[in-house]
Every structure is written in structure tokens, then in C-alpha cells.
Amino acid sequence: LMVQGPAELEVLKGVVEILGIKFCEHECFHVKRNRIVPVESFENALVSVSAFDGGRFWLSESGCGVKIWVEEVKRVFEKASLEARPFQIMVVGETDSGKSTLSTYLANYAISKGLRACILDGDLGQGDLAPPGCIGLKFVEKNFFDLRELVADYYDFLGIISPRGFQDHVIESILRLRCLAIKGSADILIVNTDGYVRDKGLDYKVNTVLKLKPDVVLCLEDEGGLNNSSLFKTLSAAYPEKVVFVRRAKARQKTRGERFHRRLNQYRRFLSRGTIRSFSLFNLKVKFLNRIFYLNDTSFFGNYSLCKLNDDGWKLVVKPSDVPHILYDENSRILSFSSYALNRMFVALEYKGTLKGFGIIVHVNPELMIDVSTKVDDDVDAIHLSSIKLVNNFNNEVLIPILRQGFQENFL
Known part of the structure; x- marks a missing residue:
């Protein structure tokens, strides 16, 4: 079930999950205007949805929620329990492939396990934790539904909205903020990256992986196109046994105009x-x-x-x-x-x-x-x-x- 706000949701029977957060019988959830959230049930559940003033809800095909990632995320965290801290998870994929949604789910999952989670948002143009031109780092203390609910604890300012031509500068910024995550005693560091993965962007992602040395790289790709994925193949060859295929979420691609207005809203926010x-x-x-x-x-x-x-x-x-x-x-x-x-x-x-x-x-x-x-x-x-x-x-x-x-x- 997909719900677009403004809307109110109440669980009448059973248990549902929204981005890894459980809602039990009689619990309610408010969906903010223009936000779309997947409401999923792992058993029979009954919910009441009231949408108003432009809000709506609809049943969706599989692939729009976080159920598609459950098994991979469980395996990642089983490995995390055996590794030194912070356990570093790097999320890569094309634009609008579900990187921010997966990062949100990873952070909520970590919190549910009693772990101190930290998110590093490395997207200069469409980031969530910081304004455009800047990357941010946030220690997450409680569950959340949208990265834009959070404000970074630390920033690294570059003053450009794309890494093209300045890839090394972006990697250095990520490494600087990673040091702050280590100093802050994070258990889990989630590095959410930008969607620049084609042409020179592929070399940029490989260099980021080799310098950051994450414990695991979650690579979002279409299941049917995995055999033809240059991103997954190149990362796997450069960083053997650390790259994990994760099914890409089915999401509407934002237009250039929507991205532009999203940036303007971030500027206004700060x-x-x-x-x-x-x-x-x-x-x-x-x-x-x-x-x-x-x-x-x-x-x-x-x-x-x-x-x-x-x-x-x-x-x-x-x-x-x-x-x-x-x-x-x-x-x-x-x-x-x-x-x-x-x-x-x-x-x-x-x-x-x-x-x-x-x-x-x-x-x-x-x-x-x-x-x-x-x-x-x-x-x-x-x-x-x-x-x-x-x-x-x-x-x-x-x-x-x-x-x-x-x-x-x-x-x-």
C-alpha cells in the first residue's frame, strides 16, 4: 500500500511496517504533504487511511517497499556484529534508484538492534541532510521516515552541486566526515552516494570505494539487467567479495524541473x-x-x-x-x-x-x-x-x- 500525504493512517488489526518502523494495532501515523511512504505487512493486517487535500493511496506492485531488501539487510547486519566499529555500508546506484530510501531503512534497522547509527550524505546536488553544495553527517538517535526530517551535525562545504571535474575533492570531503563518525563512536556508518555512475562517474565510484574501504557496498540495480550492469561488474572486480547486489526500488523518475525545485527548497530550509x-x-x-x-x-x-x-x-x-x-x-x-x-x-x-x-x-x-x-x-x-x-x-x-x-x- 502506497500512501501520499497529506493523509492519516491507523492500524486496525495486526502489524504494519513503514521503512522498517513497526506500527501495531490502534497506532496512527501522519503522512506529510507530498511525501509518499510504503505501508507493508508481513502478516494479515487491516489499516484505515484518510487522505485529504491532494493526498491519495493505492495498491502497488511489488518492488516499491523495503520488503525487497529484508534478507540482504539481515545478512549485512549479521556480518556487522563480527566486525570492528564503525561497520561501513556504502550505498551506490543510479539517480532515483532508491538509495535514500535504503539508507533510511538501514538506519532504522540499526536503531532497532540497539546500534548507534550515522548517515553520511555524499550527494552535493540532491542531498537530504545539508543544502546543495555541501555534504553532511548525522548521528541518528531515533527512528525517522524521511532523511529530510534530519539536519546534519557536521558539514563539509565544497560550493559545487556536481562532482564532475572535482571528484577527488568530493572523496576527500567524504573521508573527512568519515573521521568524525569514527570519533563519535558510531557503530554503523551508512554512506549514501550521488547518482553519478556513468562514464567518468564509474571511475569516481571505484575510487571512492578504494579510498573509503567500506565493509560492504550495496549496489542497487535492476534484477533483469544485472548481467549487463557495468556498475556492479566494475565495482565487484575492483573490490572483490564486498559488493552486494540489491534490487532497485521501483520509483518514479524525477524530472529536471523537480530536481531544481527540490534544491531551491533545501536552500530555503537553511x-x-x-x-x-x-x-x-x-x-x-x-x-x-x-x-x-x-x-x-x-x-x-x-x-x-x-x-x-x-x-x-x-x-x-x-x-x-x-x-x-x-x-x-x-x-x-x-x-x-x-x-x-x-x-x-x-x-x-x-x-x-x-x-x-x-x-x-x-x-x-x-x-x-x-x-x-x-x-x-x-x-x-x-x-x-x-x-x-x-x-x-x-x-x-x-x-x-x-x-x-x-x-x-x-x-x-
Whole structure:
């Protein structure tokens, strides 16, 4: 039984499960607007569903709930009881293959066994725990139905919404957050990955697996197409005996427009109702793709408003111009932003190495005093720049092209 909210569900007889959470006789469950949940029974059960204001329910073919994963998940957790902590489960698959649903089920299953579960959301563009451009880590204390009910405990900000061209940076971010899961004494670490698995994305997934070294990789694929699956075959060859086939959930593919609006809603979730704070870029450390620029270079000449250095010989410069791109020159070791690119840029704010929250640069003056709309009211000593601009009151997202080594290639 599939239920789309808003709706109310009451168990009249027997026991049902929703994403691994049991509901017994006379217990009720509220389904929020636009959320779709699978209601499953492992025995005869009777439920009452009241749908209203656009909500609905329907009987579905097999393959839409978590029953399809029960046996594989049981075997994974039997193995987990014998391994060192944290036991690492990496979830891979194409876009809309059920990765987030499976991650939710894994976390609820772990909690039901008394284990301390931790979820690492590694999807920069369609993540659940953090805003776009950022990956998040969450220690889960109680059962939940939707990853978007949760807010990350820790963030790693990259400022891009796709790993294309920057795969190594994403892998490094995942490894940094994995260290925090270890420090936090997690029993189970669930790594939910993005859907970039084709072409260069396949090499990216292999490199992620080889560097992360998970205890098991759950690979979501269509059962009928398993023999032709390059993802499963390639991962199995690169990481023998650790890759497990898991049947892909039957789910409707989101349109490009739906993904766009999903991102906008995530921005609003973390940015709405902010207040204006002013900062001088000269007084802040500036970060981009986790390169840290902290030393103001006052000896430079030319038409730059700002030049900051880091320990690796890189320079970050800001020019008073309307150039609509970011220059990422690995040969000259220069990152170049225009004042135009900074205006309406989505940023992250940090203090003493801890990311405190997010904001939008709403004004840049010629002296590089910036006004930032943010919920952060803590001290700030660093700002993370991005390739994302938010305009029209969060109703549009503009991605700033990143030009690498003099060749225009927009990594979105």
C-alpha cells in the first residue's frame, strides 16, 4: 500500500511496517504533504487511511517497499556484529534508484538492534541532510521516515552541486566526515552516494570505494539487467567479495524541473529568515573547494581589490569586474573571482574550523565589505565561497561557470 500525504493512517488489526518502523494495532501515523511512504505487512493486517487535500493511496506492485531488501539487510547486519566499529555500508546506484530510501531503512534497522547509527550524505546536488553544495553527517538517535526530517551535525562545504571535474575533492570531503563518525563512536556508518555512475562517474565510484574501504557496498540495480550492469561488474572486480547486489526500488523518475525545485527548497530550509551581518573579506580567511587562503598579499600590483595566499603557493584574487565566471588556473595556481560573481553568492560561515551555517552575500562594496543574509549569530573567522548564486528571493539558482586551465568547462 502506497500512501501520499497529506493523509492519516491507523492500524486496525495486526502489524504494519513503514521503512522498517513497526506500527501495531490502534497506532496512527501522519503522512506529510507530498511525501509518499510504503505501508507493508508481513502478516494479515487491516489499516484505515484518510487522505485529504491532494493526498491519495493505492495498491502497488511489488518492488516499491523495503520488503525487497529484508534478507540482504539481515545478512549485512549479521556480518556487522563480527566486525570492528564503525561497520561501513556504502550505498551506490543510479539517480532515483532508491538509495535514500535504503539508507533510511538501514538506519532504522540499526536503531532497532540497539546500534548507534550515522548517515553520511555524499550527494552535493540532491542531498537530504545539508543544502546543495555541501555534504553532511548525522548521528541518528531515533527512528525517522524521511532523511529530510534530519539536519546534519557536521558539514563539509565544497560550493559545487556536481562532482564532475572535482571528484577527488568530493572523496576527500567524504573521508573527512568519515573521521568524525569514527570519533563519535558510531557503530554503523551508512554512506549514501550521488547518482553519478556513468562514464567518468564509474571511475569516481571505484575510487571512492578504494579510498573509503567500506565493509560492504550495496549496489542497487535492476534484477533483469544485472548481467549487463557495468556498475556492479566494475565495482565487484575492483573490490572483490564486498559488493552486494540489491534490487532497485521501483520509483518514479524525477524530472529536471523537480530536481531544481527540490534544491531551491533545501536552500530555503537553511537560509530563510536570516539577518544581515557585515564582514570584511580582508579580515576573514577565505575558502574555496577546501583550499584555505588566509594571508593578505599587500605587495601585488594591478587591478585587484583583494589577493590572499595559502601555504601551497596558490593565490585567490577578487577583481572589481562583471566577469561571469570563476577562473581555476592550476598551472598559475590562481583562483580568480569577480565582484559580480560574489554578489548573491551562496556561502558558508565558519569559526575555528567548525562550519556554523550558511548565507547569501546580498551586497559587495568597492572596499570588499560584504553584507551576508544568514541565520548564523556566532563569531565568524572564515567564509567558504561557491559557484552558486541565489536570486529572486530563492526562486532561482544561477550556477557560475568554473573555467579550468583556460578552457571553458562548466562543472555544475
